[in-house]
Amino acid sequence: MELLRLGPAGQERPAVRHEGAVHDLSPVTTEIDGAFLAAGGVERTRAALREGGLPLLDGAEALRTGPPIARPAAVICIGQNYAAHAAESGNAPPEQPIVFFKHPNTVVGPDDPVTIPRGGTTTDWEVELAAVIGRRAQYLGSAEEALGHVAGYTVGNDVSERRLQMDLSGGQWSKGKSCATFCPLGPALIPADEVDPHGLGLRSWVNGEPRQDSTTGDMIFSVAQIVFDLSRYLVLEPGDVILTGTPEGVALSGRFPYLTAGDVMELEIDGLGRQRQRLVAAS
Incomplete structure (x- = not known):
């Protein structure tokens, strides 16, 4: 499983690549950041994938790849x-x-x-x-x-x-x-x-x-x-x-x-x- 942030700088959207397909992660979170990780975001993402609750992200491969963690404090x-x-x-x-x-x-x-x-x-x-x-x-x-x-x-x-x-x-x-x-x-x-x-x-x-x-x-x-x-x-x-x-x-x-x-x-x-x-x- 790969957690991704895709889109123009400052406008990245959360996504996850799983078994070769890129899924929109916005049903789970608006951002991949410290708060997401601290709240069990990795396991919540896995659960959403198991349940089929994450739609495919159309055009994902054409989007810019941003840093995978937003706004690190340090x-x-x-x-x-x-x-x-x-x-x-x-x-x-x-x-x-x-x-x-x-x-x-x-x-x-x-x-x-x-x-x-x-x-x-x-x-x-x-x-x-x-x-x-x-x-x-x-x-x-x-x-x-x-x-x-x-x-x-x-x-x-x-x-x-x-x-x-x-x-x-x-x-x-x-x-x-x-x-x-x-x-x-x-x-x-x-x-x-x-x-x-x-x-x-x-x-x-x-x-x-x-x-x-x-x-x-x-x-x-x-x-x-x-x-x-x-x-x-x-x-x-x-x-x-x-x-x-x-x-x-x-x-x-x-x-x-x-x-x-x-x-x-x-x-x-x-x-x-x-x-x-x-x-x-x-x-």
């Missing part, structure tokens, strides 16, 4: 969470999760254009497994219970402007992470009970040339460990998005050129779908 990111990526960045594996934030308004659809910021010369790609919170998480007792607070998973691109992140950051990374359009999400939110987050393949390409090719097995901190750790010092709310880190193969490594206007990024994660974005210059 986009929380974990830095250098893959051993090989930490090494290519010239750093030892972190002993504790590195946490930074992207402004929530960076979230766009999986195939929307990505804007290189004014003066940007070091724009970089980062395919990441994104976990979406479905139940409030605060002071969790163990990592084992943490996954029960995850509603689902999707593909994320933690687009970065490295000069802002590294040289002008003042020690914090969010300046280089929060430029407009810097968080493509989607295409779909896949329910957590249909995904094993521990062995997923992640891949990226630029202009058709391979860049990243790894698995979540290279994670230093698992999704469960991340959610548990975050819950100790902030409150995770339904709809919050966690980007769980990127594998090796980014431009920061020095092995590849940074992105320029006209370049095309493509990203995919096993079972979660594929993204495609064209880079454009800021107006």
Whole structure:
């Protein structure tokens, strides 16, 4: 089952793809957001599908795909969470999760254009497994219970402007992470009970040339460990998005050129779908 938001930016309508067909989800909810997830939206959707209560959505394939979660209150990111990526960045594996934030308004659809910021010369790609919170998480007792607070998973691109992140950051990374359009999400939110987050393949390409090719097995901190750790010092709310880190193969490594206007990024994660974005210059 794939939860979708389809239509023009700001006018997306909820939908669900099931057994190859796209159904209108509006009989169940007006939006796929934190409130929907917290109110058992995944199970309500499954029940509606079983009962035949969701009509087919005519023309669904021609509609733009928006981000699969609406208006997240927070986009929380974990830095250098893959051993090989930490090494290519010239750093030892972190002993504790590195946490930074992207402004929530960076979230766009999986195939929307990505804007290189004014003066940007070091724009970089980062395919990441994104976990979406479905139940409030605060002071969790163990990592084992943490996954029960995850509603689902999707593909994320933690687009970065490295000069802002590294040289002008003042020690914090969010300046280089929060430029407009810097968080493509989607295409779909896949329910957590249909995904094993521990062995997923992640891949990226630029202009058709391979860049990243790894698995979540290279994670230093698992999704469960991340959610548990975050819950100790902030409150995770339904709809919050966690980007769980990127594998090796980014431009920061020095092995590849940074992105320029006209370049095309493509990203995919096993079972979660594929993204495609064209880079454009800021107006």
